[in-house]
Ligand code: ANZ
């Protein structure tokens with residue numbers, strides 16, 4: 001029997017016991033299923049603070065739900081393909097698998113030392129053939145549904161990673177994913193992984209046709225009520241649906257179509273502009289080398305805000321007015337947006353306004369604000385008027401509101417038609433790198449690309465140590481040279497591998513049935529467990545992983561392999577762990593290693609500090625002081641329990657004194673408040689309550705001989721309320737209090753009832769204390785030593801006794817709400 005708390009001993013002991021007893025194994029016929037998931041990590045070497053925070057959040061929540069009697073699926077796995085592993089392996093001249101497996105072993109054992117309660121039977125590792133064969137299988141199903149396609153075109157190329165990138169993986173230099181794949185005003189676009197400026201290349205590549213789901217994905221966002229509004233906004237923006245119209249302008253080269261969201265401004269078109277790559281541009285410059293050279297100078301990729309163009313000498317005819325307007329080739333017209341051509345309306349579009357100012361083109365106003373007279377129009381000489389309004393200078397449409405005018409013009413102009421366009425592009429999944437899922441395709445000269453038959457899956461990666469540049473698979477003859485499955489002639493295997501975001505787009509399905517060797521997942525079990533009730537992970541995936549997963553889930557549902565169409569019901573992006581307000585990063589040299597903290601103070605201390613410091617979505621500073629105080633609390637908790645169990649201080653059967661009733665009410669109110677905290681992911685508030693109860697019990701025994709039953713109920717309550725966050729010390733305490741079984745499997749405490757009024761009163765006190773603190777803060781009184789607040793119920797609301805001690809002076813006494821504020 002130990003006197004002081006030895007965290008290393010205690011933590012290892014309980015980790016071993018949980019494992020022996022399969023406490024966290026979850027059967028498949030679970031009743032009341034709930035699915036709690038952290039984004040699975042890249043096995044990069046060691047757990048860092050970000051991981052630890054992420055996993056502690058879901059672990060605490062999963063443990064809480066389990067104590068509430070729910071069956072909780074809380075699995076862990078490894079997003080283990082990808083460039084980081086490949087590069088690390090190249091550096092060390094070992095095989096990426098070897099490096100990856102080492103990292104996985106290290107991280108798994110660190111996770112166990114942190115006390116995370118995962119069902120390790122369900123571990124999935126994406127770089128293993130038993131996982132990635134299902135990427136190949138799913139790819140084939142997508143292909144059969146017309147959702148996978150090989151096509152040529154301009155793709156993003158990272159010269160440093162030597163591979164193409166999906167649009168979602170290109171960021172602007174500031175580190176933000178651009179608002180949409182196009183038209184982000186000349187910001188430098190860089191690789192999401194290495195920050196190298198991306199180039200464009202024209203290549204034949206495999207795409208998954210996420211654009212087919214653009215409307216579904218957009219409409220589905222409305223149902224994601226438990227996602228942060230910011231993330232929903234980012235996804236809406238990324239999909240970028242624009243309702244507008246197409247309309248044709250006549251030219252000497254035939255009619256040329258434009259896309260516009262503002263057909264109502266048709267009478268204000270004073271120029272016409274083509275993308276440098278537009279077909280008609282090519283025809284126009286064909287016989288004019290000078291013009292061709294000038295057009296060649298235009299660089300749509302240029303990282304400048306200036307808008308450059310070349311007048312072609314040609315004119316386009318406005319279909320409504322018959323007016324002839326000059327045709328320019330301009331760098332701000334993007335080839336793959338709309339039709340690659342636009343009507344320029346400088347009076348009402350900012351970019352057109354800039355361009356017209358630069359090239360001395362007429363700026364004409366055809367829309368005015370609805371509530372202003374025609375004499376009092378919005379000023380357009382300095383900038384465009386971009387809102388809707390009523391039409392002027394537009395022939396018979398004068399006085400018609402914008403929205404109506406758009407409809408009328410679609411009716412009136414022969415070539416005009418409704419058209420919806422999206423910013424979203426198809427998902428480019430080919431990668432010219434080794435460490436990924438081989439795309440299961442064989443290229444045959446006769447038959448074209450042919451899918452590898454299901455019975456030949458998986459197409460396994462050839463084994464060797466990759467080289468520093470390019471894709472070494474191309475050199476492996478035994479891999480490349482094969483036969484066409486259709487015609488039997490010699491053919492070549494595809495050497496590109498899949499984007500690793502394919503792996504992570506459905507791993508949450510695999511967790512529901514990783515034992516199934518014949519299907520990617522068991523439909524029935526997936527339907528039982530999904531959607532994921534609580535999904536926690538970094539905001540950097542707002543438009544990558546989270547959009548791809550939504551798409552893949554919907555596509556799989558449409559193949560009738562699944563009944564749900566949104567995979568994640570609640571998404572919580574966790575905040576950052578910082579040091580002095582700055583993100584921890586190895587380049588700044590301000591990294592606190594969770595492993596060292598664990599060794600010095602124990603996992604419970606790290607977990608308790610992290611969860612107590614702020615609510616999960618907020619950033620917070622790592623402080624040595626905070627760590628120490630959590631550690632002291634854990635020791636004090638255990639010593640109190642040990643002391644009680646050993647009879648070190650007297651207790652008595654004295655349950656009917658006012659003080660005992662008061663403590664009993666406090667216990668109930670604490671349960672109520674802490675439960676609400678856990679339920680709402682405000683663990684910090686739940687912990688403040690639980691810690692408050694522990695200190696109350698301390699005072700109880702200092703002031704009097706506590707009632708045995710009340711005191712014990714207080715301890716048993718505190719232990720259970722703390723168990724989700726500090727699982728080891730609470731197991732030890734639970735056993736010390738002579739309980740059978742694990743606290744991890746104990747029932748969540750219930751208040752004895754009738755605490756509502758009491759809880760409200762407590763809240764009033766608590767809120768007031770916070771208000772007082774805020775007011776003192778404004779008054780420049782820092783660190784008041786004590787704020788005592790008492791409510792007198794008969795004074796009704798907010799007439800309070802407040803005593804504040806600072807610098808040994810009592811600063812205030814009884815005040816009313818108003819007095820408090822002055
Ligand atoms: C005429 C017009 C008048 C437009 C007006 C807008 C305002 P936003 O502006 O983001 O909603 N557009 C069409 N094709 C383009 C291309 N290939 N490259 C660059 N821009 C193109 O996007 C819709 C507008 O983008 C379209 O509506 C068109 O300009 C321009 F007062 O047409 B608009």
Ligand code: ZN
Nearest residue numbers: 158161191194
């Ligand atoms: Zn790169």
